[in-house]
Amino acid sequence: MVSMHRRPSSRDVARLANVSQTTVSFVLNRREGANISEETRARVEKAAAELGYRPNRLADALLRNKSYTVCCVTPSRLSTYHAGVVEGIDNYLSARGYRLLSVYTHHDPVREAEQVHAFLDSAVDGIVYFADEVTLEFVDNWLSRAIESNVACLVVDTRSRPGLDAVVSDDVNGSRQVTDHLISLGHERIGHLGAGHVMSTAVDRLEGYRIAMKEAQLPIDESWVIGNSYLSLPSDQEIFDLACRVTAITAAADDSAGKVLQVLKERGVRVPEDCSVTGFGNQEWTPWVGLTTVVQHTQEMGISAGQLLLQRMGELSAPPQLRTFATDTVIRQSTAPPRPPDSAHRMPCLI
Amino acid sequence: MVSMHRRPSSRDVARLANVSQTTVSFVLNRREGANISEETRARVEKAAAELGYRPNRLADALLRNKSYTVCCVTPSRLSTYHAGVVEGIDNYLSARGYRLLSVYTHHDPVREAEQVHAFLDSAVDGIVYFADEVTLEFVDNWLSRAIESNVACLVVDTRSRPGLDAVVSDDVNGSRQVTDHLISLGHERIGHLGAGHVMSTAVDRLEGYRIAMKEAQLPIDESWVIGNSYLSLPSDQEIFDLACRVTAITAAADDSAGKVLQVLKERGVRVPEDCSVTGFGNQEWTPWVGLTTVVQHTQEMGISAGQLLLQRMGELSAPPQLRTFATDTVIRQSTAPPRPPDSAHRMPCLI
DNA sequence: CTGTTAGCGCATTCAC
């Protein structure tokens, strides 16, 4: 026979301790002004412990219209980068009495809006939106209500919302640095596997590549720039063709670089001997394949996001802040000097 | 001047529509028995739309002690496997009026307990716990309360909680099949990079390896079995030494296999020529490195988990179910027949 | 058919 007892309420504690509900509230919340006798305090605490009393968060949130909850909206779970930022936010907020909940949109704007509305219907205090190529253009479906509801909103990974607090990597310089690395190795024909023009991160990374090439006075053949999306990559043939035209490829994302490694391996193009490859993001698996890539300081970004959120909760009308984080380049085995032009070895595509 | 209006309540709708709050509730919830005139219904709906009324989920949840929310407790975000299962649960539940929220424990049992308690304090309807090597032995810190609170609990990835609904892969057979694949290629000295004895998945994968070897009448030298944890892998040297003693290594996890690939590459052991390598899990990056691995049917597992949860919510006393899912082996380029014993090429470690 | 009333669990203002 399972005990179907209702869970204990503060009233139950009050009854057991022979005091009023108010006193229980005062004791358990350590309320300042209230001068409760030591004897009463002890009796209340004993009663609460005895019953295993825990305050009902719903009742409190309903009363205050505040739930001490922040939600984090992400396209999917699959990114070391996102994971790091979320962990940073989580660490910051959980140490300050807030909890962080996550939902995934699966790149579906309708689902995203539903998820956020559900949060707004539950007195959420803050929303962190991780920009997504697909849903970005639909954020206004929910963002306007979030702002009207005085909820602290913050966006990660895009500069396209100047009215909001935002946290981003310095994508331009990150891309520039990794391209400089290739240039310093002696590469002159360098390709870029980009991710289109929807995400400012993609645009910035392409821009960084262009700047590096320009500063080195290396011309860019426009056929060296391919890729329109983080999500759908160019065909194997397009990637292969690019590798035949250049001696190095900078990819705007590690996942894209991973795909490049696969294609080149399958077609007999050796990395880095025949073609160097770089990524962006330092995903967990990149050491395993020796991919040279760009490290983003995800923990710091997350902590900063947490700070901005709490500030915004306190001061809704303060001017929005954009925080940009420098990156590092981590050099592994996927980059090396290009083959000398007269090398005996021929690229398979040139045979 | 920001409008600081309180968000509209059902009472506001009632006032605007000139009806009582009850009528608003009946209309908006399409309550069966109540026979509301078409005219009234239209007036209420118009008023609700005009005010942009949305019901407050907190009030409802407080009243019913039910929030139509399920929480999912995961060690971290970084796993294609977890991602797939969570997506399956999400798809199933969101189509049935529930929402799925996720939290991460970062392998910290204290944090995990806090997170779950916060959910229990908010009338969560179900909990999905993804077994984790570190927190598994502490689940009773919160599990007992969850069960007493009549919350539907389900565990993924471990058979160690026979009292609970559980969803697992057929790890024994998955591991056995991938080992059989190596045996059929002609390997006789096969090593296993395991993950200890805490997680039943790790134990089962080791067991599957042993069964396959036994059935093929291949003896196992106990020095071929290394690895005590999913989280902390053996040293590079240990991995290298293992590769010198065998012609193939089955890893209990893709991440471990990835590490093996890195070490072998760094030390000049060619894969698959000198040593074949297999993983487990079909993580997103495995195609990029051509890793032969075991595919788990994550979506189906998630859907099944969703079904079990809803069943359990309806019938708390039903006998617990364990659902086991078959796996597939996906063969890529990291496995090949062993070198002939008299091969001219020598392993670097044997030189 | 619709409105009045009560109460979910809590914090809080105001008496005593």
Next chain:
DNA sequence: GTGAATGCGCTAACAG
């Protein structure tokens, strides 16, 4: 120093 009364927004008995 402590307690009675109020209301957050909602649904659901129960009247009428």
